[in-house]
Amino acid sequence: MLAYQTKNDLGNLVSMADLSTNAIGNLLDRAEEFKHGAGSRFTQPVYAVNLFFENSTRTHTSFEMAERKLGLNILPFDPSTSSVTKGETLHDTLLTLDAIGANIAVIRHKQNRYYEPLIAGCDLNLGIINAGDGSGEHPSQSLLDLMTIREEFGRFTGLRILICGDIRHSRVARSNAEALGKLGAKVLFAGPQEWFDDSLSDLGEYGDWDELLPTADVVMMLRIQHERGVSNDHFDPEAYAAKYGLTVQRALHMKQGAIIMHPGPINRGVELASELVQAPNSRFVKQMQNGVYVRMAMIERICLDRHLGGLS
Amino acid sequence: MLAYQTKNDLGNLVSMADLSTNAIGNLLDRAEEFKHGAGSRFTQPVYAVNLFFENSTRTHTSFEMAERKLGLNILPFDPSTSSVTKGETLHDTLLTLDAIGANIAVIRHKQNRYYEPLIAGCDLNLGIINAGDGSGEHPSQSLLDLMTIREEFGRFTGLRILICGDIRHSRVARSNAEALGKLGAKVLFAGPQEWFDDSLSDLGEYGDWDELLPTADVVMMLRIQHERGVSNDHFDPEAYAAKYGLTVQRALHMKQGAIIMHPGPINRGVELASELVQAPNSRFVKQMQNGVYVRMAMIERICLDRHLGGLS
Amino acid sequence: MLAYQTKNDLGNLVSMADLSTNAIGNLLDRAEEFKHGAGSRFTQPVYAVNLFFENSTRTHTSFEMAERKLGLNILPFDPSTSSVTKGETLHDTLLTLDAIGANIAVIRHKQNRYYEPLIAGCDLNLGIINAGDGSGEHPSQSLLDLMTIREEFGRFTGLRILICGDIRHSRVARSNAEALGKLGAKVLFAGPQEWFDDSLSDLGEYGDWDELLPTADVVMMLRIQHERGVSNDHFDPEAYAAKYGLTVQRALHMKQGAIIMHPGPINRGVELASELVQAPNSRFVKQMQNGVYVRMAMIERICLDRHLGGLS
Numbered sequence: 001m002l003a004y005q006t007k008n009d010l011g012n013l014v015s016m017a018d019l020s021t022n023a024i025g026n027l028l029d030r031a032e033e034f035k036h037g038a039g040s041r042f043t044q045p046v047y048a049v050n051l052f053f054e055n056s057t058r059t060h061t062s063f064e065m066a067e068r069k070l071g072l073n074i075l076p077f078d079p080s081t082s083s084v085t086k087g088e089t090l091h092d093t094l095l096t097l098d099a100i101g102a103n104i105a106v107i108r109h110k111q112n113r114y115y116e117p118l119i120a121g122c123d124l125n126l127g128i129i130n131a132g133d134g135s136g137e138h139p140s141q142s143l144l145d146l147m148t149i150r151e152e153f154g155r156f157t158g159l160r161i162l163i164c165g166d167i168r169h170s171r172v173a174r175s176n177a178e179a180l181g182k183l184g185a186k187v188l189f190a191g192p193q194e195w196f197d198d199s200l201s202d203l204g205e206y207g208d209w210d211e212l213l214p215t216a217d218v219v220m221m222l223r224i225q226h227e228r229g230v231s232n233d234h235f236d237p238e239a240y241a242a243k244y245g246l247t248v249q250r251a252l253h254m255k256q257g258a259i260i261m262h263p264g265p266i267n268r269g270v271e272l273a274s275e276l277v278q279a280p281n282s283r284f285v286k287q288m289q290n291g292v293y294v295r296m297a298m299i300e301r302i303c304l305d306r307h308l309g310g311l312s
Numbered sequence: 313m314l315a316y317q318t319k320n321d322l323g324n325l326v327s328m329a330d331l332s333t334n335a336i337g338n339l340l341d342r343a344e345e346f347k348h349g350a351g352s353r354f355t356q357p358v359y360a361v362n363l364f365f366e367n368s369t370r371t372h373t374s375f376e377m378a379e380r381k382l383g384l385n386i387l388p389f390d391p392s393t394s395s396v397t398k399g400e401t402l403h404d405t406l407l408t409l410d411a412i413g414a415n416i417a418v419i420r421h422k423q424n425r426y427y428e429p430l431i432a433g434c435d436l437n438l439g440i441i442n443a444g445d446g447s448g449e450h451p452s453q454s455l456l457d458l459m460t461i462r463e464e465f466g467r468f469t470g471l472r473i474l475i476c477g478d479i480r481h482s483r484v485a486r487s488n489a490e491a492l493g494k495l496g497a498k499v500l501f502a503g504p505q506e507w508f509d510d511s512l513s514d515l516g517e518y519g520d521w522d523e524l525l526p527t528a529d530v531v532m533m534l535r536i537q538h539e540r541g542v543s544n545d546h547f548d549p550e551a552y553a554a555k556y557g558l559t560v561q562r563a564l565h566m567k568q569g570a571i572i573m574h575p576g577p578i579n580r581g582v583e584l585a586s587e588l589v590q591a592p593n594s595r596f597v598k599q600m601q602n603g604v605y606v607r608m609a610m611i612e613r614i615c616l617d618r619h620l621g622g623l624s
Numbered sequence: 625m626l627a628y629q630t631k632n633d634l635g636n637l638v639s640m641a642d643l644s645t646n647a648i649g650n651l652l653d654r655a656e657e658f659k660h661g662a663g664s665r666f667t668q669p670v671y672a673v674n675l676f677f678e679n680s681t682r683t684h685t686s687f688e689m690a691e692r693k694l695g696l697n698i699l700p701f702d703p704s705t706s707s708v709t710k711g712e713t714l715h716d717t718l719l720t721l722d723a724i725g726a727n728i729a730v731i732r733h734k735q736n737r738y739y740e741p742l743i744a745g746c747d748l749n750l751g752i753i754n755a756g757d758g759s760g761e762h763p764s765q766s767l768l769d770l771m772t773i774r775e776e777f778g779r780f781t782g783l784r785i786l787i788c789g790d791i792r793h794s795r796v797a798r799s800n801a802e803a804l805g806k807l808g809a810k811v812l813f814a815g816p817q818e819w820f821d822d823s824l825s826d827l828g829e830y831g832d833w834d835e836l837l838p839t840a841d842v843v844m845m846l847r848i849q850h851e852r853g854v855s856n857d858h859f860d861p862e863a864y865a866a867k868y869g870l871t872v873q874r875a876l877h878m879k880q881g882a883i884i885m886h887p888g889p890i891n892r893g894v895e896l897a898s899e900l901v902q903a904p905n906s907r908f909v910k911q912m913q914n915g916v917y918v919r920m921a922m923i924e925r926i927c928l929d930r931h932l933g934g935l936s
Binding site: 049076077080085086089092093097101102123 | 676679680681682684685686688689692693700702704888889890891892901902909910912913915916
């Protein structure tokens, strides 16, 4: 089964753009199997290492859980006590982990497309899973969002997905817009115009937040990324919430059956009202639950591609 | 078996005040069974996560060992690389870990009674074990102290327990005083008067260090907590040692059969003479050994309450 | 089998000087067995803890992998969140880990011969493996270098080993020079004269880099240790590379069949040309691969000495 469009990406999972709709469907199907109790099929040890060069709770812990549920052996790696502090390059760090016997590296890094030279070098045997690159992609988040939407509506075609907030700096916006378009959904963007990126205009249409809100089946709120310097001294959280936040008042205008999503961590009371985080139509907790299962499917997929753990 | 006095605390273990003397006895009995080789009874996987927002070697490593001996799966969590650095609240962090599938969270946090809103929220499925809250409680330390005392004397009734040092800032002093009083021991306090807290006066009697020392069966020395800003520029370790430390000279006045205890880490030569740390009547090492077994008992207790790991 | 020369070091592995040539041979033989698929012989749980007080990727991760391959239980330990930050001594930290039940401590520490008081104290039950002490020794690196050389040439006698660079601050230079001399090889040193240490002159002969290079069977390049303050503001990487680096041009003068080694992390383009890192005659990757197996042999050796894990 050839799940990837390019030879370089067979055995790695770094971008939604590399996944055909068929490959996405297979990953989501397998994630549902894991969710309903399917166990690991590994018969040989597989060694994974998680390299998080940016802070994370959700994604990092979720990959750790997925790896444990699959029965993988996990090597610890802390960038702040590694040889990276002595100036070692990412490539040499991976060359080391590869030599030591790591089979899979899950990497989050602030540099966009950090994975390209690693894959192009062709001197690494380990498989790379991109857990987020700069303002680029975040395929495991996209897949868990897709899983959550598919569980809700049973389909993507014809759905209207409204993504609101800091679109320009969001890995989630880009990955999701690409995948959802490919799967037949209509993507809409809202939020401050200066945070809209023209490079996204072929992926979806930008419009007025309050006009689009009542038309959407899925309302995806993006996080204000303080840590990326998105906001500044002049940023006023209350003003933002009033203009672009999903407030309790605004949520009343949502379409019947529409759901709220957020990739987390949430700035409560800024982009999303605290009262809505666990509201009946919020899927925030379900997204995190599904995250473990899509990551199990992603890891198993890489192991199948690479004949690791006795899989083939 | 209902081990807890309040419904909210069933399935969590956050304060000695929630434990009846019967529940304490059961935990110590089970800890002794583990110490004498009893194995884990888990038949299903249980996932634990240890959230230490304050530095620790003894408590942190001891919980990690207890979890390993019980065969738990342990998720790594490092506050300094988590989304807490992006402003995520403790509640949202736990909501995440809960969604991801963690069953038990062992938490140390600098805020007193940090656990109350977490338990009151009722939206978390995971069980919370308090590994120390600010200057509040430290139940696992109390239980290991109780286990060590019970091993030594076979009883609590009638024992005189002298706690000396920084009582005001000590989690240990408060937890222990409460539990020991309930179990029938007489609690005495000594040390600098400005470090005595009037809220403790119903738990034990404050008196002169040199007068009380020869009357005590157990001498518990508390740590000078430099890291909590207890001492200051004017603090003179030698003067403190001379006035309130357990020196070699002073130890000669201890009652026959009396023992020395210290929760660690020790400021050698300040509150406790270096020569006494491993003296024949010191139980410092034994306290640390017992710590693993009481923590195994605590974790198993939570799992029983919550029907985790196939226990019931 | 008495593998160590001194009673104190039986059950610890802290210095190459403690290993007889026979003991070295046995460790390398066992490492080769592990490399060719030999499994762990442990029948009882063994608990290891890795204390890295200096940053590391290669050595740290390699020990973690070795421990996992042997099936050990591994306790996490992060100096930056431990009680060391509260002033606890290394000895008290180890006393704690020992009491908690750790059987083996792998330690890297910046202080030369940090292990001597720990072993001399005789109050610790756990075995100590030195993973590098200051500018002192690094026995696991030495053993992996020896394994790599023996795999290449099948012998040590008569080989000419040229070690070039910052000899004075290098743990590798000293450990290797001692062991290689004992095994019958001829050790040569090159590099800036101010970095040559007279205490090394009985271990090998210092000479001119360009004159010695064509005579060597093994060319060991040492790392410029920026993090140890070796270089300063006046250090010119290009000038260093031109004068003492192994450049592509200079490598052309290497003897037929000679190999390049480097302990890592590499300053690419300074002590070693980037193009040579994975050249056909470079053994950089092989050294890292072999590192896992010698560490497995070292750990097993300690467990045999101490009758841990059901071994005897």
